[in-house]
Structure formats: C-alpha cells, structure tokens
Amino acid sequence: MRIPKVKTNPSIYCDYSASAPLRAEVRVAMTEIDDHIFGNPSSIHQPGQAARVALERARKSLAQSIGAKPREIIFTSGGTEANNTVLWGLLKPGDHVVTSLIEHPSVQGPLKRLQKQGIKVTQVSPAATGEVLADEVAKAIGPHTRLITIMAINNETGVVNDLTALGALAAERGVIFHTDAVQALGKLPIDVIQCGIHFLSASAHKLGGPNGVGLLYARQMIPFQPLQSGGSQENGHRGGTENIAGAVGFAKALGLAVEEQEALYQRHLTFRKTFLRELTEEQTDFSVNGSGSSPGVINLRLPGISGHALVMNLDAEGIAVSYGSACASGTPKPSHVLRAMGLDEAAASQSVRISFGYGTTEAEVIRVARVLAQVVLRMAPSIPGVTSDVTWKVEASA
Numbered sequence: 001m002r003i004p005k006v007k008t009n010p011s012i013y014c015d016y017s018a019s020a021p022l023r024a025e026v027r028v029a030m031t032e033i034d035d036h037i038f039g040n041p042s043s044i045h046q047p048g049q050a051a052r053v054a055l056e057r058a059r060k061s062l063a064q065s066i067g068a069k070p071r072e073i074i075f076t077s078g079g080t081e082a083n084n085t086v087l088w089g090l091l092k093p094g095d096h097v098v099t100s101l102i103e104h105p106s107v108q109g110p111l112k113r114l115q116k117q118g119i120k121v122t123q124v125s126p127a128a129t130g131e132v133l134a135d136e137v138a139k140a141i142g143p144h145t146r147l148i149t150i151m152a153i154n155n156e157t158g159v160v161n162d163l164t165a166l167g168a169l170a171a172e173r174g175v176i177f178h179t180d181a182v183q184a185l186g187k188l189p190i191d192v193i194q195c196g197i198h199f200l201s202a203s204a205h206k207l208g209g210p211n212g213v214g215l216l217y218a219r220q221m222i223p224f225q226p227l228q229s230g231g232s233q234e235n236g237h238r239g240g241t242e243n244i245a246g247a248v249g250f251a252k253a254l255g256l257a258v259e260e261q262e263a264l265y266q267r268h269l270t271f272r273k274t275f276l277r278e279l280t281e282e283q284t285d286f287s288v289n290g291s292g293s294s295p296g297v298i299n300l301r302l303p304g305i306s307g308h309a310l311v312m313n314l315d316a317e318g319i320a321v322s323y324g325s326a327c328a329s330g331t332p333k334p335s336h337v338l339r340a341m342g343l344d345e346a347a348a349s350q351s352v353r354i355s356f357g358y359g360t361t362e363a364e365v366i367r368v369a370r371v372l373a374q375v376v377l378r379m380a381p382s383i384p385g386v387t388s389d390v391t392w393k394v395e396a397s398a
C-alpha cells in the first residue's frame with residue numbers, strides 16, 4: 001500500500017503534549033523485537049516463550065519506575081483504555097466518584113455514561129491556578145464515595161496536582177485513588193506506594209514511545225472487572241494477545257525519560273524563560289494560563305487573537321502547536337479546562353498550547369516566539385474574528 005506523503009514545511013514541533021515523535025533508541029529496540037520475536041507469549045514453545053521473556057522484561061522495567069510490582073502492570077492500547085478500564089471495572093450503581101472539571105475526555109466521557117447507570121459523580125472546580133486542591137476534593141467526599149479520580153498533570157495547562165496530598169486524603173477517608181498520569185509519567189518522579197495511588201493510567205506515545213500502547217497500574221487485591229474479556233492474558237484483566245514490540249518500546253521510552261528527567265526539567269525551565277522573554281521583547285500582549293508547574297507546557301492567552309486561527313497560521317509557517325488538547329483541536333470549542341479555571345468563553349478561545357519535549361532546541365524556542373509574535377501582529381487587525389488568510393509568510397530571524 002502506498003502511504004500518502006503529507007507535504008510539510010521545514011517544521012518545528014511544539015506539540016509534545018499531544019504526541020512525541022518516536023525516539024531513535026525506541027525504534028531500534030522495537031525493530032529488534034519485530035525482527036526476532038514472532039511467537040505468541042501465551043504459547044509454551046520456544047518462540048512463544050521468547051516473546052514472553054521480552055514482554056515480562058518490559059513489564060518489570062515499567063513497574064520498577066513507579067515502585068509497583070510487575071504483576072500490577074496491565075498493558076492496554078493507551079491512556080484512554082486504561083482510564084475506561086478502571087472506571088467501568090470498578091464502579092457499581094450507587095457508588096459515588098469525586099473527580100474534577102479539568103479531566104481529560106477519556107475520564108469525563110465514561111463518567112458521563114456511568115452517571116446514566118446510577119453512579120453519582122461530583123466534579124470539583126480547580127483553583128484559578130489550574131490546580132485541583134486536596135481540600136476541595138475532601139469537601140466532596142461522602143459516605144458512598146468509592147473513588148477519587150484526579151489527573152496528575154493537566155494536558156492543556158501542564159499544571160501539576162499534588163498526588164501525595166490526594167493519596168493521603170484517599171487513605172484517610174478509605175477511598176480508592178486513581179490518577180490519569182498520561183502527561184506525568186517520565187516527567188516527574190511517581191512512586192505509587194508513597195503517593196497512595198491504587199490505580200494509574202499511562203501512555204507510551206507521550207514519551208517518545210509508540211502509539212497504541214499504554215498501561216494501567218492496578219494495586220493488587222483491589223478487584224475490578226475487565227473491560228475486554230475473552231482471553232486470560234494480563235492475569236485475566238485484559239483479553240487479547242499482547243503487543244510485544246509496543247511494550248518493549250514503552251519500557252525503553254520510559255527508561256530514557258526517567259534517566260533524563262531532571263536534565264530535561266531544567267532545560268524546559270530555561271526554554272520557558274527564553275520563550276516568554278522573547279515574546280515580551282517583541283512587545284506581544286500575552287498572559288500565561290495556569291501556574292506553569294510543568295515548565296515544558298505553556299498555555300498562552302493572546303487577547304483578541306483567535307487561538308484556532310493562530311494554530312493554522314503557525315502551521316503555515318511550519319510550526320506545530322495546538323488549540324487546547326489535540327483530541328479537541330479538530331473542533332474549535334473553547335477549552336473546558338480554561339473555562340473551569342474561570343476564563344470566559346472569549347478568553348478561553350484566545351489561547352494556544354505550546355509544549356516542548358526531548359527533542360526541542362533553544363534555537364527552535366526562539367524562532368517559535370519570534371514567528372508567533374509576528375503572526376499575532378498580522379492577525380491583530382482582525383479582532384475579534386478569525387483571520388481568513390493563512391498563507392502569508394513571516395520573515396523572522398533565528
């Protein structure tokens with residue numbers, strides 16, 4: 001089959017929160033598997049057992065990086081499936097769940113459907129900084145609360161929630177604690193025992209691993225129903241032959257992310273300062289949405305500028321950023337996260353997300369800031385609407 005080539009400008013990719021490019025080391029590790037491992041890990045013959053060994057090595061390495069036991073790691077097709085598994089598998093009519101207004105649609109969607117089946121849901125508002133505070137979650141807990149599900153890092157703002165405080169609260173009140181850590185795994189140290197986490201969702205493609213692989217950490221002894229039955233794989237928690245190359249690629253990507261975690265954090269801190277300084281020097285009118293607790297994610301508000309049009313204009317310049325989250329960016333609706341943080345509809349629609357990753361360079365950061373400043377200048381006369389012309393070129397240095 002011929003794969004159609006998408007024509008792109010020499011591009012700068014600043015949308016790592018949506019998905020990170022596959023890391024070269026991950027590709028090598030996955031190719032090695034694809035070239036040599038073909039057996040079914042459930043088969044008892046040697047090719048099957050070779051696949052089993054590769055799968056279990058990957059599981060062990062992933063488990064170690066979050067302080068879990070290997071048997072507590074369930075491979076899934078990604079973060080969405082991990083979130084759905086825990087919500088559908090755990091909750092029964094009459095149960096109450098405490099969640100937040102800033103969760104990813106893969107948590108909000110299933111909860112909305114579960115509500116129709118008699119599950120009660122309370123959505124806590126974040127503070128104006130974007131953080132979901134444990135004190136607010138505490139107020140929402142009632143006698144029937146079975147689960148707290150609060151994300152570790154918000155995908156749109158990069159705001160980090162205090163997992164230790166949330167875990168301690170859950171332990172104190174005898175409630176199960178799930179966190180969607182899709183944006184957090186590899187970016188901050190997480191120990192599931194120290195943080196009091198019972199369930200954790202993660203995904204490989206946010207780290208430079210492959211698409212279509214994720215995991216659910218499920219604390220031993222907490223029973224839940226599988227979302228996908230029909231096979232006894234993954235200790236009966238998820239039927240279906242496992243994706244060996246995917247699991248190995250995920251483990252490799254997380255290993256690299258953990259090794260580079262501190263250095264990358266410091267680099268992103270510098271990039272953030274550089275980016276905001278450049279915008280200030282260009283006299284761009286902007287503000288930052290959220291507390292900025294993950295330095296690699298900048299949610300920028302540009303008064304009077306349509307965020308959606310800005311993303312298209314930057315794309316025409318070969319710069320990839322996003323309007324809200326990637327999943328929502330096909331539909332230009334103002335972000336539910338920014339609205340929950342108190343921005344009105346107009347302010348929320350004047351915002352874009354810039355996210356750096358392992359491959360971002362300082363030269364790219366400077367170029368993005370300068371081009372963005374010039375694009376905004378060109379768009380400004382069209383306030384408050386959407387610019388019609390997305391094809392003009394910007395002469396930006398650096």
Ligand SMILES: Cc1ncc(COP(=O)(O)O)c(C=O)c1O
Pocket residue numbers: 017018077078079080081104106151153154155180182183202203204213214325326327
């Ligand atoms: C916070 C969060 N949760 C869940 C998901 C879904 O993960 P996946 O794409 O692996 O299904 C994403 C992806 O954008 C995310 O950012």
